[in-house]
Amino acid sequence: MDLKTFFNPASIAIIGVSENPKKVGYLVAENLIRQGYKGEIYFINPKFDKLFDRPVYKDIKDIKKPIDLVVLAVPADAAMHLLDDLKTIDIHNIVLYAAGFKEAGVDGAVKEQNLVMKAKQYDMTILGPNCIGYVSTISNANVTFLKNASPKGNVGFISQSGALGSLMVDYLVGHENFGFSYFMSLGNKATIDECDLLEFLRDDPDTKVIGMYLEDVKRGEDFKRILEETTKIKPVIILKSGSTVEGSKAAGSHTGSMVGDDMVYTTAFDQYGGIRAGQFFEFMSMLKICSFGRAPTSKDILILSNAGGIGVLLTDELIKNKLELVTVPEDVKETIKRNMGGDKVTIHNPIDLLGDASAFQYRQAIAATIQQKHIGGVIVMLTPQANT
Amino acid sequence: MDLKTFFNPASIAIIGVSENPKKVGYLVAENLIRQGYKGEIYFINPKFDKLFDRPVYKDIKDIKKPIDLVVLAVPADAAMHLLDDLKTIDIHNIVLYAAGFKEAGVDGAVKEQNLVMKAKQYDMTILGPNCIGYVSTISNANVTFLKNASPKGNVGFISQSGALGSLMVDYLVGHENFGFSYFMSLGNKATIDECDLLEFLRDDPDTKVIGMYLEDVKRGEDFKRILEETTKIKPVIILKSGSTVEGSKAAGSHTGSMVGDDMVYTTAFDQYGGIRAGQFFEFMSMLKICSFGRAPTSKDILILSNAGGIGVLLTDELIKNKLELVTVPEDVKETIKRNMGGDKVTIHNPIDLLGDASAFQYRQAIAATIQQKHIGGVIVMLTPQANT
Known part of the structure; x- marks a missing residue:
């Protein structure tokens, strides 16, 4: 999966921008501008004409220019309908925030199946659903609704929890020379999963160390292979929740993922060169040490x-x-x-x-x-x- | 040992006050005033006449009034000589900061033996040597050279390390409603030891929870008895270093104390109701929870x-x-x-x-x-x- 355009797009359209500073549709628009994104920005909402002194389009079809990435800041059902429209104008990269899919009971699971089918049929690459987007400090594309702009650095962070990203940014802000190359929120992993992102960061020259917060792994064999390839080049620090049965259960109900025996993960991480952190502050410390190139040379x-x-x-x-x-x-x-x-x-x-x-x-x-x-x-x- | 006057004296004399803001003799004088001590304060130094707009006496013998506590901000040898003088004017309570005793090789150990003998002979109660003094937020007697005034609260903290006290104060400042009733730095324990202080805090109505940082325990049997009596009334949280052989060795060379098998401590703390913290932040968290009366009622x-x-x-x-x-x-x-x-x-x-x-x-x-x-x-x- 080639994600170069996805994470460093030349143009971004946000469908569902909002004038209400509490809404995701406002926060994302604000973050994109605040982070200093230099590509083309298109805002879409039929209800008003201007936001942050920029034009707001009634319909994405009115734009009639190539759009590398479409951000859907709309609820689940609206998003599902929009996919059909987006297909007609040749959109292939989508960030989908909406909750109400796999993590939300049987109805949600059916909806997610439909989503996956449509994505395949329409040749669409989707980050999410139930995610908070991503930040690239390379292209300054910040399509998250995090509270702060993200400090630039050499840490690539893949997170199956949006809130962990928010904690990280809060922690990083105010630390000199410590920041993200990329922050990517996985969500329910309808099409893009941790393997795709790890592969992307493996090949990214701006990423010196990779941090992953995982609750489960989707494609075990691929993951092992990519992890092994990656750890030969740069360190991969993994914080995996569900190290207890109770934690696994809690994770299962939270992002609707299946969680395996934790020992299997520990063994695999170890065997293929990943470093497993015991808890959040250990995770942060290890990322920091690797980011600064200050890992001890012996015991x-x-x-x-x-x-x-x-x-x-x-x-x-x-x-x-x-x-x-x-x-x-x-x-x-x-x-x-x-x-x-x-x-x-x-x-x-x-x-x-x-x-x-x-x-x-x-x-x-x-x-x-x-x-x-x-x-x-x-x-x-x-x-x-x-x-x- | 009755320490009521020692820790809440009606008058304090500091011998060796200094005009140099980097010197202990300056810092202690400043802390005593800054903390808001309301008793009589006497400064002594033959070299100048005024400090913080207060008179500086040439000699403690010139004061001719009762002095409840004398603070010696002078080097070890000078302090030893002063004890003879202090005896003649009926001084019984002394804080001694000077290093260069038991922790400093054979010569120091001999000096400390002399100190202990003189203290007995002259009926003197000494906190230290090699300590940073104490704070009582009851009488606002702050005879430490810590960086900040101490926030008032219900935590009694006995510390065999001065620096831990400094860490605590830094941590407490800025926390609402969380502070010390007493902070007491043990130092080399020439006369006052952890048993005496634990006993004092056991009976102190302003202390709701007791924290102890220990590197060793001097009188094992007394300690067990007092710990048992105390934990029936209020929680005692203990951070003991030297839980590894290497740590014990490091502690030995640091305050000149003998350290025993760590398991003996764990067992004794447990048996007599003390709660042993695993590390500093756990120690702080437990003190905080007890200070606020928020200990969980079950698992x-x-x-x-x-x-x-x-x-x-x-x-x-x-x-x-x-x-x-x-x-x-x-x-x-x-x-x-x-x-x-x-x-x-x-x-x-x-x-x-x-x-x-x-x-x-x-x-x-x-x-x-x-x-x-x-x-x-x-x-x-x-x-x-x-x-x-």
Whole structure:
């Protein structure tokens, strides 16, 4: 599946734009402009003529120009009818937000079957339904109804939950140099699924690390193959919910997906090079470390702090997580001692630079240790003290 | 050991105040005033006459009034000499910050032995050495060199690490209604140890929950007895470092304490009613829950969220931590359904109030569930969405 045009379209039409700032049809239009999208933008709604100082078309058929992507900000039934219209004007790429499909009981499941059939018949590629769209910071196409514009970065994030995307953006905003290349919300995966997106990000030069939030995997064998190919090139961090039976059940009723035995996932991720995060903050930390190219080179860790107590607590955590405290070589000890201006200081890992350590002393200590080949990583902790 | 006067003194003298805003002698004087201490304050330093518009005495002997507490902001050797002077003017309560005692090799250990002997001989009660003092938000005596004034609250915190206190204050500032009754930094425990402080907080009516950061326990049998007595009255949350051999070693070199087999601690805490936290954020969360009187009444938990994905992730976490998802009773389901204005919604735990849930709908859902006797606790999660 070639998704280049889908995720970096030269033109986008939004059907169902709204004047009400609470509605999805307003929020998407606003995000697209706010993110700085440079392609052609077409708004469609028969009820009014202008939005954000741009013309609003009564009907998509009035546009009569090529449209690379159509965003449907309308309810499920209206969307189903629109597909027939869109076919007649040769539209192939669609983002569908509407809920009320597979996740909503038997009626919804039937509706989703019809959707899948139509998509095949009309040769349409659909993101969703029951999704919140996507952001490309490459083309600045932001067709989500997230609260903020997305910071640009090298993390590609595929999410089976829209809200996780919202959490991520909130978290990323305010972090320097940490942001998305792409954020893609999977929804019910009527046509585009996690395999297609992983494949796309595998080949994307702007994506340095891939994060996936998954509740299930649709095509197991394809997924394994693509995961293996991808992890040879860049790290893939996976947060999969449903690691307990109860969680699986909750996931099932939430996006209408079938969830398998969790051990099968753990084994497959492991075997094909994916890294499974235990929970959300671990997921975020691993993405950050990979995004910055700061993954430790071995298990031998050095701790630098300005307070004994937190160094001790971190030591406990490291050991519980199967990392090790590296022994500080004599010459490095001497350097740090000299910089701290005291012969009386005893240097051992965790290194306590003492409460009055200055930024300069921290810098010296980092410089003295981080280049050492047998030190796999340096963790720097700072408790702000009044005389810091 | 009666510590009432020690922690709520009517008069405080600081020996070694400083004009240099980077020095402990300045910071302590500033904190005492900033916290709003209402008792008598005496500053002592022979080198200058005024500090913060208050007189500075040349010698503590010039004051000739009763002094409930003397704070020594001077180095170790100077402090040792001062003790002899202080004896002659009937001083019994002392806070000693200086490092260079037991934690600093053989010479330091000898010095600490002398300190302990003098304290006994002179009938002196000493907090420290190698500590950062204490805060009482009852008398507003803040004799620490922490960066901020301490927010008032019902948490009594005893810490064998000064930096943890600093972390706590940073964390507490900006949290409404969450703060200390007392913060006490143990240091090397020359005379006052964790048993004395636990006993004091046990009997303190302003302390609703006690937090302890410990690296070791000095008097095992006394500790067990006092812990048992205390936990019958109020919860005691303990963060003990050195839960790994490596962590124990690091703790040993940090405050010069002997650390025992960690399992012994776990067993004792458990047997006598203490609650051991796994790490710092768990410690903080438990203190907060107890401080607000919001401990769950059973393991049967209900999750309210506005996003399926995070509800699923939290379900996994709850189950892994041996909690359970409570079944939502039919009548509660009906109430929530009605409030959400939809017959089509299916309500099950975790309850997804959907992305457009308003504060009002959250409130209704909380009201409908929190009073239910068989629901042990309600966890409310909110992912901010653009149309929230």
